[in-house]
Amino acid sequence: MSQKKFRDKNQLYIIEGEKLVKELAGGKAGHDHRIKLLFATGDWIGQNQTELARSGIEAVEAGLSDIKRVSNLVTPPQVLALVNIPNPQFNEDELADTPVLAFESIRDPGNLGTIIRTADWFGIGHIICTPDSVDVYNPKVVQSTMGAIARVDVIYKDILQILNRPGIKKKAVYGTFLDGENIYETTLDKNPMILFGNESHGLSDRFDPYIRQRLSIPSFSTNGAGSESLNVASSVAVICSEIRR
Amino acid sequence: MSQKKFRDKNQLYIIEGEKLVKELAGGKAGHDHRIKLLFATGDWIGQNQTELARSGIEAVEAGLSDIKRVSNLVTPPQVLALVNIPNPQFNEDELADTPVLAFESIRDPGNLGTIIRTADWFGIGHIICTPDSVDVYNPKVVQSTMGAIARVDVIYKDILQILNRPGIKKKAVYGTFLDGENIYETTLDKNPMILFGNESHGLSDRFDPYIRQRLSIPSFSTNGAGSESLNVASSVAVICSEIRR
Numbered sequence: 141m142s143q144k145k146f147r148d149k150n151q152l153y154i155i156e157g158e159k160l161v162k163e164l165a166g167g168k169a170g171h172d173h174r175i176k177l178l179f180a181t182g183d184w185i186g187q188n189q190t191e192l193a194r195s196g197i198e199a200v201e202a203g204l205s206d207i208k209r210v211s212n213l214v215t216p217p218q219v220l221a222l223v224n225i226p227n228p229q230f231n232e233d234e235l236a237d238t239p240v241l242a243f244e245s246i247r248d249p250g251n252l253g254t255i256i257r258t259a260d261w262f263g264i265g266h267i268i269c270t271p272d273s274v275d276v277y278n279p280k281v282v283q284s285t286m287g288a289i290a291r292v293d294v295i296y297k298d299i300l301q302i303l304n305r306p307g308i309k310k311k312a313v314y315g316t317f318l319d320g321e322n323i324y325e326t327t328l329d330k331n332p333m334i335l336f337g338n339e340s341h342g343l344s345d346r347f348d349p350y351i352r353q354r355l356s357i358p359s360f361s362t363n364g365a366g367s368e369s370l371n372v373a374s375s376v377a378v379i380c381s382e383i384r385r
Numbered sequence: 386m387s388q389k390k391f392r393d394k395n396q397l398y399i400i401e402g403e404k405l406v407k408e409l410a411g412g413k414a415g416h417d418h419r420i421k422l423l424f425a426t427g428d429w430i431g432q433n434q435t436e437l438a439r440s441g442i443e444a445v446e447a448g449l450s451d452i453k454r455v456s457n458l459v460t461p462p463q464v465l466a467l468v469n470i471p472n473p474q475f476n477e478d479e480l481a482d483t484p485v486l487a488f489e490s491i492r493d494p495g496n497l498g499t500i501i502r503t504a505d506w507f508g509i510g511h512i513i514c515t516p517d518s519v520d521v522y523n524p525k526v527v528q529s530t531m532g533a534i535a536r537v538d539v540i541y542k543d544i545l546q547i548l549n550r551p552g553i554k555k556k557a558v559y560g561t562f563l564d565g566e567n568i569y570e571t572t573l574d575k576n577p578m579i580l581f582g583n584e585s586h587g588l589s590d591r592f593d594p595y596i597r598q599r600l601s602i603p604s605f606s607t608n609g610a611g612s613e614s615l616n617v618a619s620s621v622a623v624i625c626s627e628i629r630r
Contacts, residue, residue, distance in 0.1 A: 250495055254616045254618070254619060257612050257615065257616055257619070258615060258616065258619045260606060260611050260612045261602075261604050261605070261606065261611060261612050261614075261615050261619075262604075262605045262606075263604070263605035263606045263607045263611070265607075284616075286612060286613070286614075286616075287612065287613075288611075288612045291606075291611065291612075324630040357506075357626070359506050359507075359508070360506070360507045360508035360509075360629045361505060361506065361507075361508045361536075362508050366505050366506060366508070366533075366536065367502050367505045367506050367531060367532065367533045367536075368531070368532075369506075369531075370502065370503060370506050370622070371499045371502055371503065371529075371531075371618075373499070373616075373618070373619060374499060374502070374503045374506075374618060374619065374621075374622035375622075376619075377615070377619035377620075377622040377623050378622050378623060378626040381602070381623040381626060381627070382626070384605045385569040
């Protein structure tokens with residue numbers, strides 16, 4: 141399940157640890173992320189019998205050494221589970237009245253996971269990634285969402301295709317750049333689509349014709365010798381905050 | 386150099402990859418982060434002879450297989466270097482008129498690295514970590530700062546000790562909590578000290594007597610079933626943005 145080909149074949153992804161399992165087993169998760177099968181130590185199953193019975197989740201007892209073989213964590217957890225991979229579809233109406241985050245070739249699993257967690261915090265439920273981006277069901281992405289993966293829909297599509305849909309053409313499309321307009325001096329649309337580029341190369345120019353406004357988070361580095369850029373997950377946090385504040 | 390005991394003994398830390406090496410070798414770095422020794426492939430040394438001669442940095446030719454043995458990256462770089470560990474000290478005057486970020490028991494190297502990069506972007510040069518926090522010269526921290534490590538001073542000290550200094554007592558001290566006042570409805574001091582808690586446990590109550598205001602980034606999750614918290618590096622990005630905007 142840690143490898144994409146197994147995830148694709150079985151349409152299941154792995155979650156690890158009590159916190160994540162309880163969040164997805166309980167009412168907080170989206171309906172489409174159902175736990176299919178749970179592996180846990182006898183101790184854990186004993187302590188959680190009531191919840192397991194209520195949820196109807198099938199639990200298989202496993203030794204810590206078995207869990208360790210499957211686990212991607214440094215310290216194997218008491219419990220891990222296999223979860224159905226949902227197949228979210230975004231229709232145009234759905235995208236029209238809500239902020240949408242779109243990522244070109246995002247590569248770092250920790251970044252994508254943190255971004256999903258941030259989007260959830262700011263009530264943003266729609267993320268689009270170009271197909272060459274890191275897989276959202278990669279275990280590192282999943283774990284760093286801290287459960288938000290079940291509440292934020294992520295689809296893999298060519299962003300240009302979506303930008304070309306008639307219903308989207310009315311949307312305020314922002315691109316994030318190092319040389320854009322100062323976000324603090326711009327009145328932002330409340331339901332924009334915001335494009336973020338790859339960690340190393342930024343946004344490619346094929347999106348230029350669709351971008352209504354180029355935005356930047358200005359640097360306050362005093363000596364003009366500061367960092368070249370913000371981390372993409374940090375940029376997402378700042379921009380989501382600006383839209384919602 | 387990847388282990389803390391070696392770093393402590395030799396007072397050197399490791400940086401990997403051309404981008405980081407060039408940033409610390411060039412004028413952009415702080416003076417205290419001097420490259421002591423550089424290991425690179427013959428190709429790399431050949432291509433960078435002029436810069437090496439100008440900088441006066443001693444370069445040792447190494448094969449990729451040698452570099453691989455020392456490297457912490459999945460793909461070993463063409464160049465890595467050992468850098469002097471500086472010994473920053475914060476005096477009270479220095480802390481009085483600038484924002485300061487303080488972290489209790491921060492544990493994740495990627496978080497601390499991203500925070501240093503964000504602090505640099507927002508022109509914040511002073512970070513305090515409690516001594517049980519992750520080491521700033523841990524290779525994962527260093528790499529994720531993208532060079533900002535040379536421009537932001539990080540000290541390890543009991544935060545209470547600093548809060549007790551007479552010069553600091555006048556400072557606006559904010560704590561970040563899940564149940565604090567909405568940061569968007571608060572007029573923030575421009576040069577506060579902001580306390581952030583551990584990734585799992587938040588801020589402990591021993592800081593309560595020193596905190597002027599408890600702050601929160603409000604959640605905009607629509608169904609009241611959102612994430613329990615924001616990632617600490619994302620929170621730092623939002624709060625730095627609020628102070629500087």
